[in-house]
Each structure stands twice: as C-alpha cells, then as structure tokens.
Amino acid sequence: xxxxxxxxxxxxxxxxxxxxxxxxxxxxxxxxxxxxxxxxxxxxxxxxxxxxxxxxxxxxxxxxxxxxxxxxxxxxxxxxxxxxxxxxxxxxxxxxxxxxxxxxxxxxxxxxxxxxxxxxxxxxxxxxxxxxxxxxxxxxxxxxxxxxxxxxxxxxxxxxxxxxxxxxxxxxxxxxxxxxxxxxxxxxxxxxxxxxxxxxxxxxxxxxxxxxxxxxxxxxxxxxxxxxxxxxxxxxxxxxxxxxxxxxxxxxxxxxxxxxxxxxxxxxxxxxxxxxxxxxxxxxxxxxxxxxxxxxxxxxxxxxxxxxxxxxxxxxxxxxxxxxx
Numbered sequence: 502x503x504x505x506x507x508x509x510x511x512x513x514x515x516x517x518x519x520x521x522x523x524x525x526x527x528x529x530x531x532x533x534x535x536x537x538x539x540x541x542x543x544x545x546x547x548x549x550x551x552x553x554x555x556x557x558x559x560x561x562x563x564x565x566x567x568x569x570x571x572x573x574x575x576x577x578x579x580x581x582x583x584x585x586x587x588x589x590x591x592x593x594x595x596x597x598x599x600x601x602x603x604x605x606x607x608x609x610x611x612x613x614x615x616x617x618x619x620x621x622x623x624x625x626x627x628x629x630x631x632x633x634x635x636x637x638x639x640x641x642x643x644x645x646x647x648x649x650x651x652x653x654x655x656x657x658x659x660x661x662x663x664x665x666x667x668x669x670x671x672x673x674x675x676x677x678x679x680x681x682x683x684x685x686x687x688x689x690x691x692x693x694x695x696x697x698x699x700x701x702x703x704x705x706x707x708x709x710x711x712x713x714x715x716x717x718x719x720x721x722x723x724x725x726x727x728x729x730x731x732x733x734x735x736x737x738x739x740x741x742x743x744x745x746x747x748x749x750x751x752x753x754x755x756x757x758x759x760x761x762x763x764x765x766x767x768x769x770x771x772x773x774x775x776x777x778x779x780x781x782x783x784x785x786x787x788x789x790x791x792x793x794x795x796x797x798x799x800x801x802x803x804x805x806x807x808x809x810x811x812x813x814x815x816x817x818x819x820x821x822x823x824x825x826x
Contacts, residue, residue, distance in 0.1 A: 509816040514809045516542035518599035521591045522790065523613065525605055526550030531557050533788035535564055535578055541808040544577045546598065548591060551583040592617045602803075604791045607718060607744075622799055622807075624791030627657035627746035628718045629776050632735045632761065633673055634752035635666040641773065642751045643677045649749070649776040651684040654722050657792060658747050658779040661718055662725040664735050670694060670728050675701040682706050686722045689714040693728040716742035732757050736764065743767055745794040747779040768794050768801040 503509050520543050524530050531549055538545035549557045557580055565575035581587045591601060595618045603613040607626040614621055631649060633642050649660035665673060674697050678688060682704055689710035690698055698707050714725040729735040732754075739748055749771035750761040758772045769779045769792075779802065781789030786804035793799045799807035 506820050507818060508820055511814045511816075512811050513814055514811050517808055517810055519544045519546065519597060520790075520808065521546040521548070521594065521598045521601045521619075523548045523591065523601070523603045523605065523609065524550070524791075526552040528553050528556045528560055530604075531560050531580075534790060535561075537788055537790060537805060537808055539577060541805055543808055544579075546579045546581060546591065548581040548583065548587050554583055588616075592619070595619055602790055606720070622791075622793050622803070623795050624657075624793050624803070626718060626744050626794065627659075627792070628661050628716055628742060628744040629658055629747045630662050630664055630739045630743065630749070631660055631776065632664040632739060632748075632750045632752075633666060633669065634732060634735065634750060634754060634757055635668040636753040636757070637669065637673075637751035637773075638753065639669065639673050639676070642673060643680055645749070645751060645773070645775050646677050647680045647684070650681060650686055650724055651722070652775070652777050655720050656777070657718070657720075658776050659720070660724055660776055662715060662727055662742065664727045664729055664738055665694065666732070666735065667693065667728050667730055671697055674698055674726065678702075678704075678707070681724075684722065686724060689723070689725045691725075691727050694726040716744075718744065732760075736761065739765060746792060747771065747776050749774060749776050768792060 520538055522534050526549060531547055534547060535545055561578055561580040564578050568575045568577060591598060592613060598619045601617055601619050601621050602624055603610050604624050610623050610626050614623060631646055646660065646663060653659060674694055678698050681688065687706045687708065689708050691710050695709050710725050715727060727738055729738055745767050747769040748765050748767045750758060751773055752758050762770045762772060779792060781787060781802035781804050784802050786802055790803040790807060793801060793803050
C-alpha cells in the first residue's frame with residue numbers, strides 16, 4: 502500500500518529457514534514433511550523413529566536424487582541417524598535450526614520444551630475427551646464414541662476419556678461398552694459407571710478407574726469413563742484435564758454446545774463429531790507437520806501456512822521521518 506508520504510509498504514511471505522522435526526516411526530510422515538518444507542522454500546532436518554531408519558534412508562536418498570536432477574541442493578533435506586547425538590545437535594542448534602517440532606508422547610515433548618535452545622512448537626500430545634451431555638442422541642453418540650476410540654487408537658486425537666452426564670449414563674454406557682468390548686477396548690470406569698457396567702455384563706475388559714487414569718493419553722485400546730452430575734461439572738472436569746488438543750461435546754442443547762465451544766481452551770473443539778477429524782487432510786489442508794497445542798504462531802493442524810513467516814518491504818524515494826509524524 503502507498504502511504505501519504507509516498508512510501509510503498511508491502512507484506513510478503515518468507516520461509517522460516519531450517520525446520521527440524523522429531524517424529525514417530527512412520528515413513529509416510531517423512532514424505533509429507535519433506536514435501537511441505539520444500540513447497541514453502543524451507544530446508545528440513547528429519548529425525549524419525551529408529552525402527553524406520555533404513556526405510557527413511559531409502560526415501561531420503563530418492564528425494565536427494567530428485568533434487569539433484571532438478572538443479573536443487575540435496576542438502577535441503579537431511580536425515581539424522583538415531584544413533585548419533587541428535588539431542589545435542591537439534592535441541593542446541595541455535596543459529597542453525599529455526600524451528601523445532603517434536604511429534605510424539607508427553608515425555609518427549611516435555612524434554613524438548615525444557616532443553617531446547619531453539620524455538621519449539623509443541624504438537625502431538627493429546628488427552629482428548631468426549632462429553633456426552635444429557636440431551637445427546639444416544640445412537641449417534643455410540644457411533645462417535647466408538648469411532649473416536651478404535652479408528653486409530655494410537656493417534657493423538659483418539660478418545661482417552663468419555664465424560665457422561667449421570668442422567669443418561671444407565672442408557673448410554675451399556676450400549677457403548679458392548680460396542681467397545683467388541684474391539685477389545687479396556688475400560689477404566691469411575692465408581693458410578695463401573696456399577697452400571699458391572700451389573701449389565703461383567704467383562705475382563707472392565708476395570709475400576711484410579712486417579713492416574715484421568716488426564717492420561719493412552720495411545721492404545723484403553724480409555725476411561727467419568728460420570729458427572731451436571732453440564733457445568735463436565736466442563737470443569739475437562740478444563741482440569743485437557744492437554745489443549747481436541748475436545749468434543751455430544752448434545753442437542755445449542756446453548757450447551759455454544760458454551761462448550763466458546764469456553765473450552767483447546768486447539769480444536771467439536772460439536773457432535775468424532776475426535777478423529779482433527780487432521781490436516783480432513784480439514785481440507787492436505788498434509789500436516791503435526792497438531793499444534795499451543796497458541797503462538799500455529800494452532801491445530803499445521804499445514805503449509807504454518808511453515809511460513811512474513812516480512813515488510815518498504816520502497817521509498819528518499820523520504821525521511823520528521824518529528825511530527
């Protein structure tokens with residue numbers, strides 16, 4: 502835009518620079534991360550899980566070959582050997598790494614956050630809840646609960662704790678548990694839900710919950726159930742146990758839905774939908790770097806935009822600033 506003094510000021514996008522990503526043993530992620538980085542003009546340092554190192558080697562070798570064939574530096578992509586001292590190199594790479602993205606469990610993310618000397622975006626750790634409010638459609642609720650838990654149990658957006666209003670617990674829980682047991686889901690139930698389920702049908706998969714089962718990311722065919730006496734109690738429980746990833750409410754009450762969506766502090770909040778939709782592809786963004794659970798720079802699924810910054814370009818013809826301006 503042109504200012505009254507004749508200056509032309511423009512805001513343009515620029516790459517972040519060198520992005521380091523620590524991620525799980527998924528070779529498909531190697532391809533996604535590299536494509537996103539190169540598309541946005543960034544270089545990338547990849548530290549995948551040790552179990553997939555040889556596969557990642559083959560993938561990166563093919564990528565480097567393609568870069569050379571197209572006149573680009575193969576050094577734009579670097580794969581870290583998990584046997585090397587990668588923690589020192591990546592976490593201490595001030596001036597070399599412009600952004601570090603740890604994907605994985607809470608322990609890894611905490612370690613990176615506390616020890617990194619470079620900017621970090623926290624992703625992945627998800628303690629995800631579904632709140633089945635008293636007015637929810639029971640049949641739809643069962644489908645959503647089961648899908649959120651079993652469609653990919655190891656995913657960061659899988660269901661960890663079902664929060665259920667006591668007024669519908671006796672109707673919803675037996676049906677939901679029967680469906681979950683078919684997939685081998687182990688349920689840790691609080692006293693009220695345990696009594697309901699144990700009377701319905703005793704199962705070796707039904708266990709009594711302990712305090713440590715709440716606020717926990719299971720990453721497996723395990724989940725907890727918490728019974729609450731009111732809508733406000735449900736909100737309070739989720740706010741106390743969220744990891745700020747994804748939270749969903751099942752309800753026909755629009756007022757309750759709007760309050761949930763407005764007041765729950767998470768990267769993604771949902772109404773009457775499966776937690777499993779928190780995904781760059783499902784959001785129409787394509788591949789993602791991860792799911793950011795923080796607020797600054799990027800939040801939620803991190804697509805191409807999250808790997809870009811901006812700078813201001815000012816064009817003048819000799820203008821100077823005078824004191825009154």
